[in-house]
Amino acid sequence: MKAAVVAVGTELLGVDRLDTNSLYLTRILESYGVELRRKAVLGDDEQEIASELARLAAEVDLVLVSGGLGPTSDDVTREATARAFGRTLRLDEGALAAIVARFRRFGVAMPAPNRKQAEVVDGATLLPNARGTAPGQLVTHGRCAVFLLPGVPDELKGLTEAAIVPWLRARWDGSGIERRVLKIACVPESGVEERIGPAYAEFGREAITVLAKPSEIHVYASAAGDAAARTERLDRMQARLRELIGDPVFADRDEESLESVVGGLLAARRATVATGESCTGGLVAERLTRVPGSSAYFLGGAVAYSNQAKTSLLGVAAELIAREGAVSESTAAALARGARERFGATWGIGVTGIAGPDGATPGKPVGTVHLAIAGEDGSLTHRAAVYPGDRERVRWQSSQWALDMLRRRLLGIGARA
Amino acid sequence: MKAAVVAVGTELLGVDRLDTNSLYLTRILESYGVELRRKAVLGDDEQEIASELARLAAEVDLVLVSGGLGPTSDDVTREATARAFGRTLRLDEGALAAIVARFRRFGVAMPAPNRKQAEVVDGATLLPNARGTAPGQLVTHGRCAVFLLPGVPDELKGLTEAAIVPWLRARWDGSGIERRVLKIACVPESGVEERIGPAYAEFGREAITVLAKPSEIHVYASAAGDAAARTERLDRMQARLRELIGDPVFADRDEESLESVVGGLLAARRATVATGESCTGGLVAERLTRVPGSSAYFLGGAVAYSNQAKTSLLGVAAELIAREGAVSESTAAALARGARERFGATWGIGVTGIAGPDGATPGKPVGTVHLAIAGEDGSLTHRAAVYPGDRERVRWQSSQWALDMLRRRLLGIGARA
Numbered sequence: 098m099k100a101a102v103v104a105v106g107t108e109l110l111g112v113d114r115l116d117t118n119s120l121y122l123t124r125i126l127e128s129y130g131v132e133l134r135r136k137a138v139l140g141d142d143e144q145e146i147a148s149e150l151a152r153l154a155a156e157v158d159l160v161l162v163s164g165g166l167g168p169t170s171d172d173v174t175r176e177a178t179a180r181a182f183g184r185t186l187r188l189d190e191g192a193l194a195a196i197v198a199r200f201r202r203f204g205v206a207m208p209a210p211n212r213k214q215a216e217v218v219d220g221a222t223l224l225p226n227a228r229g230t231a232p233g234q235l236v237t238h239g240r241c242a243v244f245l246l247p248g249v250p251d252e253l254k255g256l257t258e259a260a261i262v263p264w265l266r267a268r269w270d271g272s273g274i275e276r277r278v279l280k281i282a283c284v285p286e287s288g289v290e291e292r293i294g295p296a297y298a299e300f301g302r303e304a305i306t307v308l309a310k311p312s313e314i315h316v317y318a319s320a321a322g323d324a325a326a327r328t329e330r331l332d333r334m335q336a337r338l339r340e341l342i343g344d345p346v347f348a349d350r351d352e353e354s355l356e357s358v359v360g361g362l363l364a365a366r367r368a369t370v371a372t373g374e375s376c377t378g379g380l381v382a383e384r385l386t387r388v389p390g391s392s393a394y395f396l397g398g399a400v401a402y403s404n405q406a407k408t409s410l411l412g413v414a415a416e417l418i419a420r421e422g423a424v425s426e427s428t429a430a431a432l433a434r435g436a437r438e439r440f441g442a443t444w445g446i447g448v449t450g451i452a453g454p455d456g457a458t459p460g461k462p463v464g465t466v467h468l469a470i471a472g473e474d475g476s477l478t479h480r481a482a483v484y485p486g487d488r489e490r491v492r493w494q495s496s497q498w499a500l501d502m503l504r505r506r507l508l509g510i511g512a513r514a
Numbered sequence: 515m516k517a518a519v520v521a522v523g524t525e526l527l528g529v530d531r532l533d534t535n536s537l538y539l540t541r542i543l544e545s546y547g548v549e550l551r552r553k554a555v556l557g558d559d560e561q562e563i564a565s566e567l568a569r570l571a572a573e574v575d576l577v578l579v580s581g582g583l584g585p586t587s588d589d590v591t592r593e594a595t596a597r598a599f600g601r602t603l604r605l606d607e608g609a610l611a612a613i614v615a616r617f618r619r620f621g622v623a624m625p626a627p628n629r630k631q632a633e634v635v636d637g638a639t640l641l642p643n644a645r646g647t648a649p650g651q652l653v654t655h656g657r658c659a660v661f662l663l664p665g666v667p668d669e670l671k672g673l674t675e676a677a678i679v680p681w682l683r684a685r686w687d688g689s690g691i692e693r694r695v696l697k698i699a700c701v702p703e704s705g706v707e708e709r710i711g712p713a714y715a716e717f718g719r720e721a722i723t724v725l726a727k728p729s730e731i732h733v734y735a736s737a738a739g740d741a742a743a744r745t746e747r748l749d750r751m752q753a754r755l756r757e758l759i760g761d762p763v764f765a766d767r768d769e770e771s772l773e774s775v776v777g778g779l780l781a782a783r784r785a786t787v788a789t790g791e792s793c794t795g796g797l798v799a800e801r802l803t804r805v806p807g808s809s810a811y812f813l814g815g816a817v818a819y820s821n822q823a824k825t826s827l828l829g830v831a832a833e834l835i836a837r838e839g840a841v842s843e844s845t846a847a848a849l850a851r852g853a854r855e856r857f858g859a860t861w862g863i864g865v866t867g868i869a870g871p872d873g874a875t876p877g878k879p880v881g882t883v884h885l886a887i888a889g890e891d892g893s894l895t896h897r898a899a900v901y902p903g904d905r906e907r908v909r910w911q912s913s914q915w916a917l918d919m920l921r922r923r924l925l926g927i928g929a930r931a
Contacts (some may be wrong), residue, residue, distance in 0.1 A: 110550045112541045112693070113725055113734070117534055133527045135562065136555040145552065193898055276528070287625035290586045297587065307586055308525050309666070310772045317525075351530075372796075372817070377804025379789075379796030382817040386795025389871050397823035399816055400789070400799040406814035406857055410827065440823055454806050485620065486645065486668065488806055 098131045098268070099157040103149060105174050106166035106248055107140040118163050118253050125257060129265040130272035130321060131159060141165060146177035154181070154241040161261070167232035168210040169177040174245055175216050175234070182238045184219040188212075196230050199271030218245075224260040228252045233260060270505050271323045279338055280312040280348040282355055282501040289314045292341045300334050311490050312497035313355070316342070333334055344510045345452070347501070352514040355500045356384040363394040363444070370503065371440030372398030373411045373432030375423065376466060380496045396440040401432065411435030424449050424457075426479050429467035437471045445471040446499050452488045466495045470502050480503055515548045515685065516574040520566060522591050523665055524557040535580045535663075535670050542674060546682040547690035548576065558582060563594035571598070571658040578678070581665030583648035585627040588877070591662055592633050592651070599655045601636040602879035605629075609640055613647045635662075641677040645669045650677060691736055692744045694752055697765040698731040699772055699918040706731045709758045717751055728907050729914040730772070733759070744752050760929050764918070772917045773801040779924040780811035780861070787920065788857030789815030790828045790849030792840065793867040793883065797913045813857040818849065828852030839878075841866050846884035854888045862888035863916050869905045883912045887919050895919055 102123070104116035105377055119136050126133050134157055140143050153160050179186050193215035200207040206237030214231045217223055224233030224244075225226050229252040234245040244261060246253045250454070262292045281289055286309040293316065297304060306317040318334040320327045336449055339346050347358050363370055382398035401407040408415050413431040421427040429447040437445025450466030457463045464484040480502060484494040505511065519532035519540070536553050543550050551574055556562050563582070570577050582591030596603050610632035617624040631648045634640055641650035641661075646669040651662040661678055663670045698706055703726040710733065713722060723734040735751035737744045756763050764775050780787055789799045799815035802808055818824040821840055825832045830848040838844040846864040854862025867883030874880045881901040890896050895917060901911040922928065 110540065111551065111722055112537055112544060115534065115537065116530065120529060120532065123527065127529060134557065134559075136527065138553040140551065142551075245891060285622075285625075287585050287627050291625055292628050302587055303524075306525055306588070308531075309584070317528075375795075377800075377813075378808075379791075379799035379815060379817065382796035383794075383800045386817070386819065387906065387909075391795075392819055392873075393794075395819050397817050397819045397827065399797065399827065400803070400814050402803065402809055402812050402814045403857070409856065410814065410816065439826065440820070456809075483620065489804065490668070492804075 098159060099134050100126050100131045100159040100161065101134055101153045101157045102136045103153070103160060103162045104136070104138045104248070105141065105146055105162060106138075107171070108138050109138045109164070114158060116163075118248065119252055121254060122161050122257065125262065125265070127244070127274045129269050130274060131265065132274070137207055140174055141171040143173040143177045143180065144176060147181040150178060150243060152183035154238045155241065158241055159243060160243045161241065161246065163246045163253055166214065166233075166245060166247050167213055167405075168208070168212075168230070170210075172213075174423075175213075175218060175409045178216045178234075180241065182218070182236065184236075184462055185220055186216045189215050189223060190218040192217060192232050195225065195232070199230055216477075217238070224256055226252055226256055227259070228255045235260070235264075245358045252277050267322075272321055273324075273327070274319055274321050275327045275331060276317050277335055278349065278351055279316045279318075279335065279342065279346050280353065280355075281316065281342055281345045282347050282504070283312050283498055284314060284342075284345045286314055289316065289342060293338055296334070296338050296341055299337065304334065311486065312494045328389060329331060331449040342509070344505070347504055354387075355497065355504070357388045359504050359507070360385065360388045360391055360394060361499050362504065364390075366443075366509070368443035369394050369440075370444040370446065371396045371436040371442035372446045372448075373407075373436035374398060374400050374446075374448045375407070375432065376452040376454075377448045377492050377495050377499075378402065380492055381446055381499050384496055384500065389475065397435060399439070407432065411439060424451055424461055424465055426467050426468060426469070426481060429469035430477050430479060433471035433477065438453070444503060446503060447471070448495055448499050450491070450495055451490045452495075454488060464491050466491065466498075468495065468499045468502060470499075470506050472506060478506060515576060516551050517543050517576040517578065518551055518570045518574045519535060519553045520563075520570070521553070521555045521665070522558065522563055522579060523555075524559075526555045526581070527557050533580075535665065535667055538667070538671060539578050539580075539674065541693075542682070543680065543690040544693075546686050547688075548682065548815075554857060558588040558590055560590040560594045560597060563591060564598040567595060567598035567660060571654070571655045571660065575658055576818045578663065579660060580663045580670055581680045582630065583650075583662060583664045585625070585629075585631050585647070587627075589630075592630075595651075595653055595660065596635045597663060599635070601654065603633045604636055606632050606634040606640060606704065609634065609649050612649070616647055642675055643673055643683060644676070645668055645672045652677065652681075656825075671762045683866045688740050689738070690744075691738050692748060693734045693736040694748050695766065695768055696733045696735075696752065696755055696763050697770065697772075698733065698759060698762045699764050699921070700729050700915055701731060701759075701762045703731055706733065706759065709760070710755055710803055713751070713755050713758055716754065721751070722755075728903065729911045761922075761925070764921060771801075771804075772914065772921070774805045776917050776921050776924070777802065777805045777811060778806055779921065783860075783924065785860035785924070786811050786813050786857075787861040788813045788853040788859035788864045788865065790824075790853035791815060791817050791863075791865045791866075792819060792824070792849070793869040794909050794912050795819065795869075797909055798863055798865060798916055801913055803915065813859045816853060816856070817900065820891065824849065828856060841868055841878055841882055841884060843884050843886070843898060846886035847888070847894050847896060850886040850888035859931075860890055861920060863920060864888070865916055867908070867912055868925070869908045869912075871905060881908050883908065883915075885912065885916045885919060887916075887923050889923060893921060
């Protein structure tokens with residue numbers, strides 16, 4: 098079954114509103130195996146809505162329309178639906194009585210404009226709305242079912258549960274779409290793409306979606322069919338994708354983040370960590386402490402922005418900074434070792450770099466970052482990079498690479514090329 | 515001029531992603547008097563995208579398409595656009611050279627899949643992308659201009675500023691909707707609503723929009739008409755709103771944030787700041803250092819998560835922690851004073867609290883936070899609060915209130931009730 102979601106309301110075309118009902122509706126649709134083909138947001142324009150509905154009714158099996166069922170003159174979804182399918186509107190006495198009764202319950206007479214909320218597209222099924230004045234409507238045109246729903250999220254959810262879910266369940270073959278994620282750190286999108294090429298061939302291109310964020314890629318495997326078949330297929334897909342991508346995969350569940358994975362590895366080893374940051378300004382510590390329970394393994398950090406702070410807080414030798422520069426392998430190593438020692442932690446993370454927009458020097462452009470991980474036996478891993486993008490992006494990527502370096506150390510796998 | 519915005523990407527039809535680029539694009543369109551007629555979200559389906567573009571080109575003057583310009587095989591916006599308008603795709607050698615050069619700058623060879631990003635719709639104008647590999651394209655069909663833009667927000671914004679804004683400006687008659695913001699810290703939405711009541715009556719309810727985030731409210735004043743009339747009206751509205759809301763207003767420009775305002779005040783006074791954080795885990799330092807140039811006034815911070823770190827890094831007396839507790843007014847004050855002294859800063863910020871979900875004790879529920887600002891003359895401002903919400907929200911609100919406390923100290927205005 099194929100579906101479309103249409104949100105009606107001129108306010109949804111402005112600069113400060115987004116249609117969020119569609120996320121809720123999508124979840125319902127996915128769980129009953131319905132494929133969402135498109136979403137549209139339209140203004141309160143009768144002609145525009147009518148032509149969209151007429152077109153969609155020829156293309157999909159189910160259209161969920163939200164909004165435009167209010168009492169004001171710019172609420173025209175009822176009129177537009179009637180026009181789209183060559184129907185008339187009729188006043189439904191039962192619906193009108195329900196609206197009048199609702200107002201009476203709150204001790205007021207029904208204002209005249211609300212009368213139009215009892216107008217029903219000829220041939221439609223009325224869907225009572227327990228949470229508001231506007232009833233929903235189900236209009237069938239050819240093989241397509243069109244549900245009209247109020248735009249108020251709470252009312253939309255009530256009507257969806259009361260009317261749409263039973264409708265879907267009655268037509269459900271037990272199938273549905275299920276998705277599983279693999280999260281990958283510090284590999285570019287095209288690099289992931291190259292690695293997973295064989296999986297496209299084996300499972301079909303449409304079954305795999307790649308989402309890219311800076312220094313983090315999410316690969317989604319999706320499978321349709323009944324629950325047992327889905328699980329079996331997703332297990333196979335995930336195993337194959339993991340095999341193809343290799344150890345850059347750091348998580349296989351939606352709720353995991355790089356910092357929660359690193360935290361879990363630290364906790365499992367009863368190890369602790371401390372940070373010595375310069376250009377990231379506390380971002381690595383802030384990410385590590387986003388994770389509930391992080392006080393079990395995160396001891397603390399120093400944000401050593403000034404050179405003096407690097408020396409006084411973390412014991413980075415002033416003459417080392419003078420000789421090698423604050424942005425150097427030696428300083429990163431000294432930050433990592435200093436953090437580890439000062440906080441008495443198993444691991445120390447050191448970050449120093451030039452986040453920009455100012456601060457570049459000859460040979461050290463904006464984005465130059467040195468990362469270091471200090472471990473138990475005095476061992477040290479270092480990485481130098483020039484990250485692209487603005488200040489925020491350089492800082493984010495620095496934190497991402499630093500956390501991934503620690504992950505690799507904890508797992509005993511080699512550093513990335 | 516009429517416009518439509520189309521977001522392409524199967525992930526945008528899933529349960530966890532919304533197209534947010536359209537909000538940014540809408541703001542640009544509004545400011546040049548362009549009417550947004552509709553938004554659509556389509557999957558990575560060549561036929562679907564092609565038929566939508568063909569239809570829109572007959573209905574509106576401007577179509578902004580985002581997404582589907584990546585290197586992967588499911589990126590088909592280029593192909594779909596060519597199909598919609600009966601064009602071919604050709605490989606542009608200049609675009610290819612730019613992509614190869616971009617990869618070389620980061621020290622890697624261009625992966626083979628990126629080659630397709632140099633494919634251009636015949637007759638299109640190429641729009642160089644300084645922030646990514648995918649160039650944008652401008653395709654003209656009849657009276658309609660179709661811009662193809664990358665879906666990555668940062669790249670989309672860069673291309674919009676470089677290519678779409680000049681295009682709009684060249685066609686602009688000077689009319690449009692203009693908006694101005696007032697940003698307010700640490701007042702609940704209902705409190706702002708109460709204060710601005712008179713402005714609704716004076717300027718019309720539709721001219722003022724209130725957007726609420728945790729511990730931060732944005733009040734937008736909007737005006738239509740020609741530039742001079744708009745400016746005059748917006749000046750009056752902003753002055754009146756500022757008068758009604760008072761000193762919780764911390765900024766009147768979109769690009770300002772609480773941390774940039776605090777930074778500006780510090781810089782203007784040649785003052786410096788250091789942080790001593792526990793429950794916020796570095797968030798206050800991280801926010802202060804988001805601001806370009808913050809090294810002029812931010813000296814450093816300590817994330818003192820363990821009690822031992824509070825003592826060894828910031829000199830918080832162990833017996834004080836034992837007597838009063840790590841989450842107490844005394845500890846917050848000692849963190850602020852310790853940070854100020856250890857880093858040699860004019861101001862010290864101290865934060866300690868229970869971000870949750872664990873850690874609550876009798877009398878100290880999750881959300882309990884103590885904030886302190888230490889100033890030059892040994893002076894200290896303290897605030898205790900219980901912030902609602904989950905870990906992330908407690909941490910965010912703590913950072914917001916701490917920064918606002920410092921703002922008030924810097925401005926010499928009283929603490930909030």
